[in-house]
Amino acid sequence: MNHKISRAIVDMAEKYDAQVIVIEKLDGIREHIDWSKKMNWKLYNWGFRQLKNFIEYKAHSKSIAVRRVYPQYTSQVCMDCLGKN
Template sequence: MKNKEQRIMKDINHKISREIVNTAKKHKAKVIKLERLENIRSTTRTSRKNNPSLHTWSFYRLAQYIEYKAKLAGIEVEYVDSVYTSQKCPQCGNIHHAKDRKYICKCGYHTHRDLLGAINICNSTEYIGNRCIA
């Protein structure tokens, strides 16, 4: 069963990475930014809902696939610091924890927490390298 699961995850990672690179090409992006997720398993809260999928997902492999497919397409991959990406308001810079999946800042800015993270990664100037593991 474990080999079957690994093959399925490898296939999913290939499909996700291809979609990411194809989307970047479609929008003529020159850079794909990713969070450096070195200690994701030890820093996330565990729950019955997330635990099995989080601990079997190969973040490193997905990042490698994105890197090599992006390189073939002439797109650079940069890694940014993941600190506060889903907690920092892109308008006022205020940092606070979101309730549920909704992020509402004191300044009035509101969005989905995952979209907030993507916005902050895109706008990040905290460049920490162009390789998955330094």
């Protein structure tokens, strides 16, 4: 599954001629999971680090940089003016 997801991400970046793929730093994400028992189990067992490594490997083979950012406030920034909503 991580191979398919990482390939789709890198293919989309390549399609739009992106120079950088930005991903969240997912450190400690398992401590914040509190959904249904089934969804918690799926997310807890998902290989986040493996997905990151696959994205980095595939992106670098296409000369696309990968940057990791902390997730705080990322969904509150307007992509047009870079101001907070």
